Amino acid sequence: xxxxxxxxxxxxxxxxxxxxxxxxxxxxxxxxxxxxxxxxxxxxxxxxxxxxxxxxxxxxxxxxxxxxxxxxxxxxxxxxxxxxxxxxxxxxxxxxxxxxxxxxxxxxxxxxxxxxxxxxxxxxxxxxxxxxxxxxxxxxxxxxxxxxxxxxxxxxxxxxxxxxxxxxxxxxxxxxxxxxxxxxxxxxxxxxxxxxxxxxxxxxxxxxxxxxxxxxxxxxxxxxxxxxxxxxxxxxxxxxxxxxxxxxxxxxxxxxxxxxxxxxxxxxxxxxxx
Amino acid sequence: xxxxxxxxxxxxxxxxxxxxxxxxxxxxxxxxxxxxxxxxxxxxxxxxxxxxxxxxxxxxxxxxxxxxxxxxxxxxxxxxxxxxxxxxxxxxxxxxxxxxxxxxxxxxxxxxxxxxxxxxxxxxxxxxxxxxxxxxxxxxxxxxxxxxxxxxxxxxxxxxxxxxxxxxxxxxxxxxxxxxxxxxxxxxxxxxxxxxxxxxxxxxxxxxxxxxxxxxxxxxxxxxxxxxxxxxxxxxxxxxxxxxxxxxxxxxxxxxxxxxxxxxxxxxxxxxxx
Numbered sequence: 001x002x003x004x005x006x007x008x009x010x011x012x013x014x015x016x017x018x019x020x021x022x023x024x025x026x027x028x029x030x031x032x033x034x035x036x037x038x039x040x041x042x043x044x045x046x047x048x049x050x051x052x053x054x055x056x057x058x059x060x061x062x063x064x065x066x067x068x069x070x071x072x073x074x075x076x077x078x079x080x081x082x083x084x085x086x087x088x089x090x091x092x093x094x095x096x097x098x099x100x101x102x103x104x105x106x107x108x109x110x111x112x113x114x115x116x117x118x119x120x121x122x123x124x125x126x127x128x129x130x131x132x133x134x135x136x137x138x139x140x141x142x143x144x145x146x147x148x149x150x151x152x153x154x155x156x157x158x159x160x161x162x163x164x165x166x167x168x169x170x171x172x173x174x175x176x177x178x179x180x181x182x183x184x185x186x187x188x189x190x191x192x193x194x195x196x197x198x199x200x201x202x203x204x205x206x207x208x209x210x211x212x213x214x215x216x217x218x219x220x221x222x223x224x225x226x227x228x229x230x231x232x233x234x235x236x237x238x239x240x241x242x243x244x245x246x247x248x249x250x251x252x253x254x255x256x257x258x259x260x261x262x263x264x265x266x267x268x269x270x271x272x273x274x
Numbered sequence: 275x276x277x278x279x280x281x282x283x284x285x286x287x288x289x290x291x292x293x294x295x296x297x298x299x300x301x302x303x304x305x306x307x308x309x310x311x312x313x314x315x316x317x318x319x320x321x322x323x324x325x326x327x328x329x330x331x332x333x334x335x336x337x338x339x340x341x342x343x344x345x346x347x348x349x350x351x352x353x354x355x356x357x358x359x360x361x362x363x364x365x366x367x368x369x370x371x372x373x374x375x376x377x378x379x380x381x382x383x384x385x386x387x388x389x390x391x392x393x394x395x396x397x398x399x400x401x402x403x404x405x406x407x408x409x410x411x412x413x414x415x416x417x418x419x420x421x422x423x424x425x426x427x428x429x430x431x432x433x434x435x436x437x438x439x440x441x442x443x444x445x446x447x448x449x450x451x452x453x454x455x456x457x458x459x460x461x462x463x464x465x466x467x468x469x470x471x472x473x474x475x476x477x478x479x480x481x482x483x484x485x486x487x488x489x490x491x492x493x494x495x496x497x498x499x500x501x502x503x504x505x506x507x508x509x510x511x512x513x514x515x516x517x518x519x520x521x522x523x524x525x526x527x528x529x530x531x532x533x534x535x536x537x538x539x540x541x542x543x544x545x546x547x548x
Binding site: 048072074085091 | 321328330331333351355358363380388534536541544545
């Protein structure tokens, strides 16, 4: 997932942008976390809704994965006919299905899945539609300009909220196009550009959601967006579904992430309250 | 979890109450499902909130379980220092921590965890406080009279909603008192009486939440409440936390259950929107 030296590459790149000026920069995570104000909840102003949209894909052992191999198996512990009840044990890699990336996923000492405050898991949602661009360029990266276009139509990105990329990729989840590998095995699907991540941090956004397998675009070699975003104390959600059913602004994102101590993320139930 | 013959016992008991009159009663599940109208969502009338309460316990390998043995282990797949990111694989029994009981948990062909509609997972919440009774009787079962007392103070139980039992047991989650076993190994903690479950079905309630390890009281030998409630197409949540922070009425229950195909339930993130 990370090639040797990629953190150093990202750090150098970010340093050139001046974000780490004057910092010891023991690591990209600590530096970014210091450079931006910590995220704060924005829902206290209140919210209302009349409809629930399930943003979660149904997950089975055949669900596509970043690494290309199955990441879920289920063993039956009890069967109704014999035991009077049904029960399974799962063996599951954390980053499977519609799932959370906690800050600790890409940092040495970031917050784990169980330690993200509930007030940062129920937040205002902005949905940025890049379907047309992604249709013509499978390596498209959502840019600050895309965010500014969204803001021109909808107002500021939500401070304390979540920004979701709707690239149209959710519709490919049952086929080869979801991973979209080339003959060399490199994947091709859209993601957030690291400069968009920086812009969102400046705006106080706390969550980043994508309808693909990675916050970064599939062909990324340095995971620049992961390394900029997660170590700053912010979370990500990958493989989100049904974003077409959610308005560009006004909905509330509910991230039902696992509350497992030490977890770097995990399968989650994600809703939009509209 | 189920002793031989317990389904038959429950069926006979329920039959005496006249619920299955004229039915072939191939199983308690099918019969109850026919005897009561299917649950319907009630949130369409709209809801608003200004505060999020996390009703989920943090889960680790030492979390108390119904069977008394650990039900979660975590294996590290990647470490930040070496690999540039952190990742684990979990091996976990479905019914661990704050978790969902799907209808299929106690039925031959009920709905699995992935098939419960999102509109049945975000619903109005009623919290019934039986802390005083549970403090003086660890085998206390929440009764229809407790529900009627709640209704006298708060209005009808929410059609399409969830009823949560606040027995005060969540505070014991880190100690022996949570399972509270006697010298014979039988557990002693409160639960819903099967007649309360019947009353809730008549009222159109869809979800039942408890702050203990089981919908039934700990000393139950027949799991009467499980067998009456789950096969009717309704869900349960066990090991709920922080019910003291939620009002008796007016909150919205959000059940972030796993959307895993075939699952009989599983660890969930549960919120109250207040």
